[in-house]
Amino acid sequence: MAAPNQLDPYASPRTFYGSELRREREARGWTQEQMGERVFCSGAYIGQFESATRLPQPELSRLLDGILGSGEHFQRLCHLARKTRHAAYFADAAELEQQARTISEYAPMLVPGLLQTEAYARGLTRSALPSASDEEIEGHVRTRLDRAGLIDEPEGPDVWALIHEAALRTPVDGPGVMRQQLLQLSGMGRDHRRVTVQVMPFVEGPHPLMYGTVLLMTFADAPPVAYTESAHSGQLIEEPGVVAKYRRSYDLARAAALSPKASLALIESAAKDYADP
The missing domain is CATH 1.10.260.40 (lambda repressor-like DNA-binding domains)
Incomplete structure (x- = not known):
């Protein structure tokens, strides 16, 4: 620094x-x-x-x-x-991602942004912003892909992605896009040394993080933070006691999820379900 x-x-x-x-x-x-x-x-x-x-x-x-x-x-x-390409409510979290040593995310309905393919990101953006121009859509997609490049940087963070099975079963832009996305997700979990992927299966039922998206970040020289998000808003949480509660909930949810090995098998099985007939 x-x-x-x-x-x-x-x-x-x-x-x-x-x-x-x-x-x-x-x-x-x-x-x-x-x-x-x-x-x-x-x-x-x-x-x-x-x-x-x-x-x-x-x-x-x-x-x-x-x-x-x-x-x-x-x-x-x-x-x-504070002028940024990101939504105003996400600007601080996006900035902190660049400094994080670890990023742990729970995603209830979508593949996390750092692990999305271009086609999947485009499909999500079109559904979220139906009135946006093609230029606006492509700008959002490029911003998301630029974020994803963080994982491959030499000093990039360790990423732990905890994804609900619903994200695997919710089709985005057709079977081809979903199959490509799930194969990339499993590939990242298998081959990338700093990426761990787990799936929370439907059969697990209620769990501590079922209310929404949670992002936890730790840093080399600063206290950890949490970030929560809904459709059009987000909140960066820095209060140590609250961040600790989110950390505890994340650990409990991670313990209840499938192991990384079983998670990748489920993701690859879901990808086969999207194969063209």
Whole structure:
């Protein structure tokens, strides 16, 4: 992680935000801890913004403008820095994915985004955004595939995908697309050294994560976080006690699921069901 004084302030809106925050803090003789106390967060959290390792947050920027008497300076910089190809509610989670050492996801109805094929991602996007233009659809698909490239990076995260059997049985864009997707999913589980796939079978019944999508991330030098998502909204959860509860629920669900070996056999069996007649 680059130290704040090593950052080029003009490299990006985010680094400019960080350099401005550091400049204002040091002009007042405050430590990061002292500034954090004034805006109800830790000094380490302030340090993440100064070093540009974390996207600026709208509410924090409003509080900073208040204590610094800077009008809407940091709120405007925040708006500029948060421009992203991702949905606004997912922007912070997408950013943290790039820094994560481990990513553990439970997906109740869909193959997780990091493991999707292009055709499968396109089919999902068309169904979710029926009024979108072809250009918009392709933009979303490209963004999702770019995310998936994270897995193959030399220092990429370990990925644990826990998928409900419903995701295997819900056809997306025809049998050919589904067969290709399931074969890729099983291939990743078999051949990729950092990817583990498990399936929660229908016969298991209720389980601790049955209420929706959950994404858990851990980091080398920051506390773990959880992210939950529904159709048009998502929530990043950083409260340690709540994150710990999600971790516990994930561990219980993972223990109830099929073993990785049995899961891959079920995925490959489902892929055969989508074979062309």
